[in-house]
Amino acid sequence: MAETLLRLRVDTASGAPVLSLTDFLASDNAAAVRIEPGEDARALLPHLSRIALVEVSFPAYGDGRGYSSARILREHGYKGELRATGDVLLDQLSHMKRCGFDGFAPAKPIAAEAAQQAFATWPDVYQKTVDGRSPIWAKRHGL
């Protein structure tokens, strides 16, 4: 469903086949992998340098495990595309971006303009995460 893909990256999206975590771990050179909510993102840490795309699956928007998976990958230096797929809704986009997602493949398309507005929901942020934004506490003290 490439036509519904929203990307915040300038590079070209990876065309590599996306493997399940089990298949990925069994392969030596796969470059794209999908992790499900119950799977441990840390299993990917030894392989980050060869991964161009991690799809994090959201079978239901209310299952928030993917937010932790994303943040863990970014915190350990993953630089490739991190794509939220499935039940990805407009009102979740800004939090997803804050957790390190830079690709979105919603099951129901989201207009690019609405998405841009959603990403701009918060003028500032209270927490330091992995999106590079300076938290309010840092701004208050000139850090």
Place this chain on the structure above:
Amino acid sequence: MYQYDEYDQAMVDARVEEFRGQVARRMAGEITEDQFKPLRLKNGLYLQLHAYMLRVAIPYGTLNGRQMRLLGDIADKYDRGYGHFTTRQNIQYNWIKLEDAPQILADLATVEMHAIQTSGNCIRNISSDHFAGAAADELVDPRPYAELLRQWSSFHPEFDYLPRKFKIAVIASDTDRAAMRLHDIGIQIVKNDAGEIGARFYVGGGMGRTPMIAPVIRDFVPALQMVSYAEACLRVYNRYGRRDNKYKARIKILVHEIGADEYRRQVEEEFAHILTLGLEPPQAEFERIAAFFADPGLESGLADGYDRSDPDFAVWADQNTAPHKQAGYKAVVISLKPAGGIPGDASADQIRLMAELAEAYSLDELRVTHTQNIVLPHVKQSDLYALWQKLDAAGLATANLDLIGDIIACPGLDYCSLANARSIPLAQKISARFASPERQRTLGELKLKISGCINACGHHHAGHIGILGVDKKGTENYQLLFGGSEAADTSLAQIVGPGFNEDGIVDAIETATEVYLKARAEGERFIDTYRRIGAAPFKEAIYG
């Protein structure tokens, strides 16, 4: 108390605009109720039995006169002239229109208030000791720590879709006035052997259908690392808390199933990693926050003691005031539990009067208690009599703090769509049966708590006497529990025997008080006698 700067204000304003847009999309049919529900819940808006209900946060229970007055004005302008103070330091309005909700949030934002995360599977309003900043027995004021956590937890991007709701309480004295160990995370601010201030983390407590008392997960976290430790606790929960069964999704079940030691191991591992990321606000930020709480304007050099010649006043002053850390002051509790009344309800006029009295007599501060009462924390003892006269004239001077008439009751089936039985009529009948002030004082401290369903919003597990309403083949039935406590001696109440109808349970409670009066030893409260002699004599008297 804390004041917003331009950042805090901009965040709350942004939330109002976000919700305004979400409501407009819902009204226009662009999103379904299923999609809208979690969005409105994160703004405290429920669809209840009769209408929408709005739950407004009162962070760590502290507010000023201007904020309190607005709460009264909202009751008049958008609701039906009253509000309900809850067991989690929130206020609820029962008759809200969806189309008004964004404007109510905008009104609240003008006085630095909000309904952010007062529902939904996210980190809820941070609660605290209602005597914080006034209590004679506190180590430090816990509220700066609670405010630090409020900011950290507001719109936290990773923890907005947790397995289930998440409640945090922060206290800083050995006397627990916040049911701290019955929270998902309970934090006690403590001093270590080196004299440093830090946080003791209790994780995995809660009430609901599986009540549990939280174990200590870490004895001491340096104060500034509190945010990182909480982050670690939440991340382990977000990843491994159960999502297959709503009734087993709270963190208490995770901690119970894997054990406190294994949970601790996982948290410590995550904590070690998180510490490398530099997520904590600096000392300067803590000091900025703490400065707001440092001095509410207390006078020094006042003497303790006041004129007690009016006997009605003296009774109230003895029952409804607490020691203050500053000589010449008392913390005053305004009971919202008149005999035969609705626990926790206050009219718009009463709310505005309490605002005015806070400005006149309590350095412009009020607190909301988890027992559904209001506190004026800083009252000069020389002002007590004048204050009492004004409260008495407004029907707000019921002298029953911690007595059997000071009942906690959830809204129950009169308002709540989850309830199985009504709670309020029972509270009214019990407080009417025990209306005599002398009789209540003879019985002494007796904490009676009523929930209209197993979700336990009325804290029935933690009552010296607890009542749980159930649905028995389409009629209301009430189970009786004894032996709970949510104070420092936290314990869980146990069911005594078969349930009763409404009148039956009032009789059974009366019988239990008679057993206590006969059996009590010198100085024993109901709970002490119950713990000493056990359930048998009570069962015998009640069931024969």
Place this chain on the structure above:
Amino acid sequence: MKILTGNDLASGDVVWWDGKGWSRDVNDAVDAGDSADAILAAEEAAQRVNAGYAIAATKTAEGVRPAHIKDRIRALGPTVRLDLSLRPGDPDAASRVI
């Protein structure tokens, strides 16, 4: 009989299907019979009702009586605040819903 209830989307008011639209008075409720699901689906899609559902009820001399106490309280209002209920002048209203 099977009757339909829900809330008005904008106001949140409790409403009952009266055969043509949604009434605030439970006594206007009509038997939806086998059409219950179809009516609810159409009405929700048109945003004329929110969070609708079907319940069992009986028709008595006094009016329509939902089978479950929860819906009888919904039909009346809080039993502890009859002044805010749909029967403010009827002191026995609470005892009749129990």
